[in-house]
Amino acid sequence: MSAAHPPAEHPHTSTGLDNAKLAMWAFLGSECLFFGSFISTYLLYRNVTGDGPTSADLYDIPYTSISSFVLLMSSLTMVLALSSVQNGDRRAMRIWLMATAFLGLTFIGGQVFEFTTFVEEGLTLSTSAFGSSFFVLTGFHGAHVTIGILMLLGLTVMSSFGRLGPDDSRPVEVVGLYWHFVDIVWIVIFTVIYLIPSG
Amino acid sequence: MKIAVVLALITLAEIAIYYIPALASLLIPLLVAFSFAKFMLVILWFMHLRFDSRIFTRLFAAGLLLTLTVFILMLLTFFLRGGPAPTPPGIT
Numbered sequence: 001m002s003a004a005h006p007p008a009e010h011p012h013t014s015t016g017l018d019n020a021k022l023a024m025w026a027f028l029g030s031e032c033l034f035f036g037s038f039i040s041t042y043l044l045y046r047n048v049t050g051d052g053p054t055s056a057d058l059y060d061i062p063y064t065s066i067s068s069f070v071l072l073m074s075s076l077t078m079v080l081a082l083s084s085v086q087n088g089d090r091r092a093m094r095i096w097l098m099a100t101a102f103l104g105l106t107f108i109g110g111q112v113f114e115f116t117t118f119v120e121e122g123l124t125l126s127t128s129a130f131g132s133s134f135f136v137l138t139g140f141h142g143a144h145v146t147i148g149i150l151m152l153l154g155l156t157v158m159s160s161f162g163r164l165g166p167d168d169s170r171p172v173e174v175v176g177l178y179w180h181f182v183d184i185v186w187i188v189i190f191t192v193i194y195l196i197p198s199g
Numbered sequence: 200m201k202i203a204v205v206l207a208l209i210t211l212a213e214i215a216i217y218y219i220p221a222l223a224s225l226l227i228p229l230l231v232a233f234s235f236a237k238f239m240l241v242i243l244w245f246m247h248l249r250f251d252s253r254i255f256t257r258l259f260a261a262g263l264l265l266t267l268t269v270f271i272l273m274l275l276t277f278f279l280r281g282g283p284a285p286t287p288p289g290i291t
Contacts, residue, residue: 069210
């Protein structure tokens with residue numbers, strides 16, 4: 001949907017590419033390894049539950065599906081925010097950025113509720129290897145979403161105070177890359193951790 | 200907007216097949232395929248890799264390839280070793 005927009009102008013660089021985007025893509029490449037390690041650790045320990053509850057006792061698929069859908073739709077609002085700023089409509093951009101942040105907050109609220117429920121049902125960070133690997137993986141993802149929300153709110157405030165130039169869509173694009181990455185990590189987590197049954 | 204609709208439909212299909220007992224034997228391959236499709240749609244269209252410089256694609260693919268290598272080697276090591284993965288002291 002955003003394919004029709006020309007890339008944003010950026011200062012001259014030796015590579016001919018936008019350094020901020022290049023740095024973000026390199027960072028996201030390294031983040032793959034970060035989350036990949038946690039996912040493989042979870043897969044190793046998901047059946048090591050000790051006396052604590054198992055994933056079958058805890059996971060509420062319909063509830064997590066709604067959370068996943070909310071995060072997926074936040075990627076759409078992020079695309080709409082970028083599209084708005086590229087079309088010069090800064091008010092619409094702020095509305096879509098706020099909508100993205102709101103959807104992200106809804107996801108985080110859902111995760112806090114899920115964690116609270118799990119703790120009440122007897123799964124904590126130290127209950128079992130399953131508990132440790134689950135909370136570390138999903139907790140780090142939640143931390144990434146929270147950082148993304150702060151960046152989205154920061155962009156909205158900067159735009160409100162005129163700190164984003166009239167043609168400057170680059171910061172929105174770079175933050176958008178980070179936000180979409182957080183979304184694709186959840187796509188993998190939702191499938192591998194929640195939907196694929198443990199053996 | 201079309202991509203977002205496709206993503207939503209794939210998510211609905213994922214949840215639907217989870218509850219269809221007849222598809223139990225195909226559950227894992229189908230879920231992996233759906234997840235891969237969503238992953239690719241987001242990085243190619245929402246993250247513009249389809250339209251952007253190849254250098255960005257190579258940077259991200261390098262990270263992804265390294266991740267998959269570590270992922271497969273780690274799981275294979277424990278699989279070949281046999282038995283459950285060792286747990287750190289104090290963790291049950």
